[in-house]
Amino acid sequence: MIIYALLGFAVIMVASFLRGTRDKYEDFCIAVSVPIFIILLLPMGAFTGWLRPNTMDVAFRHADLALRLDGLAFTRWLLRTGWYRVVGPIYDALPLVLALGWAIERSRTLLRASVIGALTAFPLYLLFPAVGPQYVFPNFPVSDAATVGAAWMHPRNCFPSMHLTWALLVAMNFRNPKWRWLFVVYAMLMVFAAVAGGEHYFVDMIAAVPFAFAVQRTAVAFPSLAAFRERVMVGTEHVEKAGKEAAAPQVSNTPEISGCAAERKS
Secondary structure, eight states: OOHHHHHHHHHHHHHHHHTTOOOOOEEEEHHHHHHHHHHHHHHHHHHHHHOSOOOOOHHHHHHHHHHTTHHHHHHHHHHHHHHHGGGGHHHTHHHHHHHHHHHHHHHHHHHHHHHHHHHHHHHHHHHSSOHHHHOTTTOOOOOOOOOOOOOOOOOOOOOSSSSHHHHHHHHOOOOEEEEEEEEEEHHHHHHHHHHHTSSSSSHHHHHHHHHHHHHHHHHHHHOOOOHHHHHHHHHHHHHHHHHHHHHSOOOOOOOOOHHHHHHHHO
């Protein structure tokens, strides 16, 4: 996945030069954040494994079967037909897809939604810890009869699937219908790639759909950082001005009577 993240960095910077953007600082910060975020996922994932050593993978597997959705059988079918070779590239290409979303649309709502989604999903991963069938079923994808404890270095990041959430967020933030439908197709392919690769269960994909819409709505309602900072600065200036006015000495409006006028009056 790091290779696709580096390709995403290159795509954003090339698009910035082709667009003729005078100030490329913003594009550079966003581009470099893609591979950095992928690298940071390793210690963050290990941290979830340390916090939640026991997982709910067996329960999620039973939930799939209760819905008559068998991810292991789907993986075996892909292996028999030879289509399994496309699973890895589809799943790993997400950083590149996110980079393309910014390079083409430059949607700040997408930026906010991507961050909000990641921050919101983290407590859910701790609440519903799971690592994926390939890490707990040693006979994957042949059988789920035997299970093993998930190693601590495997991230508990199944429910909901952020891979599908981010793919949906990219599609939602395209105004051009042609581009939007292209990325909708990618999101649909992500559903099957994540399950077939043993990284997720079908219930993770189902949960990711309303989660993505909730994150998108929150990102749309949330003000941009620049506007929020401007309101904070204006409010601070008003408070400081009011404080100075309150602390200033009060000047009497009654005119003073000069000494000569007082003597004439006496």
